[in-house]
Amino acid sequence: MTTITRFAPSPTGYLHVGGARTALFSWLYARKHGGKFILRIEDTDLERSTQESVNAILEGMAWLGLDYDEGPFYQTQRFARYKAVIQQLLEQGDAYYCYCSKEELELLRNEQMANKEKPRYNGKCRHGSEPVAGRDPVVRFKNPEAGVVTIPDMVKGEIVIANKELDDLIIARADGTPTYNLTVVVDDMDMGITHVIRGDDHINNTPRQMNILTALKAGIPHYAHLPMILGPDGARLSKRHGAVSVMQYRDDGYLPEALLNYLVRLGWSHGDQEIFSIDEMVAYFELEQVNNSASAFNTEKLVWVNHQYIMNSDPGHVARHLSWHLGQLGIDPSRGPDVADVVLAQRERCKTLVEMAAASVYFYQDFEAYEEKAEKKNFSQGTESVLENLLNRFAALNSWDQEALHQVVLDTAETLQLGLGKVAQPLRVAVCGTAMSPAIDITLKLLGREKTLGRIKTAIDYIKTKI
Numbered sequence: 491m492t493t494i495t496r497f498a499p500s501p502t503g504y505l506h507v508g509g510a511r512t513a514l515f516s517w518l519y520a521r522k523h524g525g526k527f528i529l530r531i532e533d534t535d536l537e538r539s540t541q542e543s544v545n546a547i548l549e550g551m552a553w554l555g556l557d558y559d560e561g562p563f564y565q566t567q568r569f570a571r572y573k574a575v576i577q578q579l580l581e582q583g584d585a586y587y588c589y590c591s592k593e594e595l596e597l598l599r600n601e602q603m604a605n606k607e608k609p610r611y612n613g614k615c616r617h618g619s620e621p622v623a624g625r626d627p628v629v630r631f632k633n634p635e636a637g638v639v640t641i642p643d644m645v646k647g648e649i650v651i652a653n654k655e656l657d658d659l660i661i662a663r664a665d666g667t668p669t670y671n672l673t674v675v676v677d678d679m680d681m682g683i684t685h686v687i688r689g690d691d692h693i694n695n696t697p698r699q700m701n702i703l704t705a706l707k708a709g710i711p712h713y714a715h716l717p718m719i720l721g722p723d724g725a726r727l728s729k730r731h732g733a734v735s736v737m738q739y740r741d742d743g744y745l746p747e748a749l750l751n752y753l754v755r756l757g758w759s760h761g762d763q764e765i766f767s768i769d770e771m772v773a774y775f776e777l778e779q780v781n782n783s784a785s786a787f788n789t790e791k792l793v794w795v796n797h798q799y800i801m802n803s804d805p806g807h808v809a810r811h812l813s814w815h816l817g818q819l820g821i822d823p824s825r826g827p828d829v830a831d832v833v834l835a836q837r838e839r840c841k842t843l844v845e846m847a848a849a850s851v852y853f854y855q856d857f858e859a860y861e862e863k864a865e866k867k868n869f870s871q872g873t874e875s876v877l878e879n880l881l882n883r884f885a886a887l888n889s890w891d892q893e894a895l896h897q898v899v900l901d902t903a904e905t906l907q908l909g910l911g912k913v914a915q916p917l918r919v920a921v922c923g924t925a926m927s928p929a930i931d932i933t934l935k936l937l938g939r940e941k942t943l944g945r946i947k948t949a950i951d952y953i954k955t956k957i
């Protein structure tokens with residue numbers, strides 16, 4: 491049987507990292523088993539669902555590279571089907587109309603609370619209900635009264651729930667619209683989902699969904715309920731812990747593979763291995779090895795993983811992502827060195843692409859001013875003659891290669907009887923505006939002849955007039 495998994499987000503906000511991890515685990519499981527991964531947008535809550543959120547989910551999935559074989563399916567386009575299934579359940583006696591009023595239910599609830607009982611529907615309309623004039627009924631599922639439901643959970647192990655703990659849940663509201671548990675069941679059934687992988691906040695829904703599936707004579711999928719992701723303080727990860735939206739991680743300079751790698755390790759392990767290529771993740775991933783307990787999000791670790799990816803990925807690939815960040819800074823990456831060469835020069839020192847972009851602006855754009863501290867430390871009366879000396883030698887070079895550039899700096903230091911730093915640092919500030927850059931010969935090579943000579947001239951004039 492083909493393995494079919496799905497990711498079924500409700501479009502009521504951005505794609506959360508917790509959601510992304512659920513999507514990743516479902517995707518990995520399908521890929522590992524040569525199956526299918528389906529994207530289903532659960533947009534039946536018309537008040538809370540927005541097109542903007544749908545776009546955010548699609549954008550997040552695309553950025554992460556989590557491709558789906560079918561979908562996106564939209565539940566709002568399947569209302570006719572849900573209606574038909576509700577009708578079927580009514581006809582076969584597995585569902586019934588309930589005319590109880592809000593007030594009655596409220597009263598019942600209050601009584602149960604007062605008696606310290608779990609609030610639940612008492613089944614009044616289950617055994618025959620009379621239509622009430624002017625009141626549209628809801629439809630309730632007739633949950634079995636006896637026996638147990640055993641959830642075959644691949645992460646948590648078998649979970650057994652007694653049917654008497656479950657009341658008759660509403661499957662259609664008074665306006666005829668289906669509720670969450672009904673739509674999920676119909677979709678999982680129609681889409682042939684073999685493995686339902688989702689957050690363990692849904693665990694209470696599972697026995698109800700299994701009972702409805704049984705009433706519909708549908709097969710029961712395997713379930714895997716994933717423990718929540720916590721913030722560093724032990725509370726469920728939320729906005730107040732910082733970034734939780736997947737696209738925020740893009741904006742903060744993470745590579746999508748690094749985020750996936752970080753997320754796969756959050757609650758899953760394979761020996762001591764920390765870094766996994768996508769192929770390795772697919773090969774090694776097992777739901778049975780997913781941790782039973784919640785795991786805490788650790789940004790430092792994510793930064794570390796990101797840096798590993800920046801350092802070890804194909805520079806051309808990193809360059810594509812860096813170009814986007816340069817674009818965010820208003821830089822046209824075609825107006826300077828090949829971005830992949832910048833990646834090679836910067837990757838040891840930059841842990842995020844935001845850092846790398848910020849540290850690479852001078853390769854593409856002239857700067858307005860010298861960094862104050864760098865200027866103070868490295869420009870003084872006399873620096874202009876060091877720069878003039880360098881300028882003449884650079885201008886005389888036939889080829890702008892790294893070795894020749896390095897030699898110029900060495901020769902200048904020797905001629906002027908200065909330490910290397912006394913030559914390289916003023917030069918660096920002159921051409922970069924800051925005292926931090928890759929090795930000076932690499933920096934100059936990347937900048938190219940024109941920018942280098944032009945900026946040295948500008949610095950000489952500046953020192954002569956201002957210092």
Ligand code: GLU
Nearest residue numbers: 498499500532674688692
């Ligand atoms: N739409 C639900 C949510 O976003 C998920 C339902 C499911 O996976 O069964 O929480």
